[in-house]
Amino acid sequence: MKINVLAFGIAKEIVGRPKEVLDVSDGITAGELKVLLEEKYPDLLKLRSYFLAVNEEYATEEQSIKADDEIALIPPVSGG
Amino acid sequence: MVDVKILDTPLDTDLCLRQAYDQQCGGVVSFVGTVRNETQGRKVRRLEFECYLPMAQKEMRKIADEAIAKCGAAHVVMHHRIGTIYPGEAAVVIVVSSPHRTAAFEACQYAIDQLKITVPIWKKEFFEDGEHWVSAHP
Numbered sequence: 196m197k198i199n200v201l202a203f204g205i206a207k208e209i210v211g212r213p214k215e216v217l218d219v220s221d222g223i224t225a226g227e228l229k230v231l232l233e234e235k236y237p238d239l240l241k242l243r244s245y246f247l248a249v250n251e252e253y254a255t256e257e258q259s260i261k262a263d264d265e266i267a268l269i270p271p272v273s274g275g
Numbered sequence: 276m277v278d279v280k281i282l283d284t285p286l287d288t289d290l291c292l293r294q295a296y297d298q299q300c301g302g303v304v305s306f307v308g309t310v311r312n313e314t315q316g317r318k319v320r321r322l323e324f325e326c327y328l329p330m331a332q333k334e335m336r337k338i339a340d341e342a343i344a345k346c347g348a349a350h351v352v353m354h355h356r357i358g359t360i361y362p363g364e365a366a367v368v369i370v371v372s373s374p375h376r377t378a379a380f381e382a383c384q385y386a387i388d389q390l391k392i393t394v395p396i397w398k399k400e401f402f403e404d405g406e407h408w409v410s411a412h413p
Binding site: 242251271273274 | 308324325326327329330331333355366367387390391392393394395396397398399408409410411412413
């Protein structure tokens with residue numbers, strides 16, 4: 196299934212673009228997707244931490260992802 | 276009342292204060308986060324802020340609602356600026372009003388502390404000799 200992955204801040208620089216479409220297996224969890232992303236973009240592992248958001252909400256590792264979900268790579272935030 | 280905004284123009288601190296005033300509230304507490312002109316001895320020329328807009332708005336609203344539920348604030352105004360911001364300018368304004376001052380202080384502290392933990396906004400510092408994303412690396 197295809198999912199949209201948005202990247203912000205330093206994650207956008209690591210991925211090289213603000214958005215990409217990934218083809219992943221059905222029922223993949225957020226935790227499994229993180230592993231895939233880290234294999235593709237090893238520099239993610241150099242970050243202090245990062246989270247995935249699914250449809251504008253922070254995701255748990257076990258949360259499963261559906262086709263057409265909007266995933267976002269959330270590196271350490273620094274607002275304020 | 277909750278008023279959450281993300282703007283790409285200079286913040287209006289007077290407007291934020293006015294929105295929080297209420298004759299039932301005897302305490303109005305404001306926090307203004309401004310851009311410092313140096314970080315660890317390096318001169319900061321400017322900051323560039325970006326955000327994941329719909330999620331940042333949602334997370335800011337959650338924080339404002341929690342400040343009301345947990346701390347007893349009556350009104351919470353949170354305005355955050357994005358784009359290019361220069362030293363001395365405000366990046367965030369938070370104003371909280373409450374019938375009594377203790378709740379207003381607590382709620383304002385809670386709101387800025389949580390904003391820095393959960394709201395998907397990022398800033399990049401530009402120095403005379405380089406640039407970096409704040410807090411990205413250990």
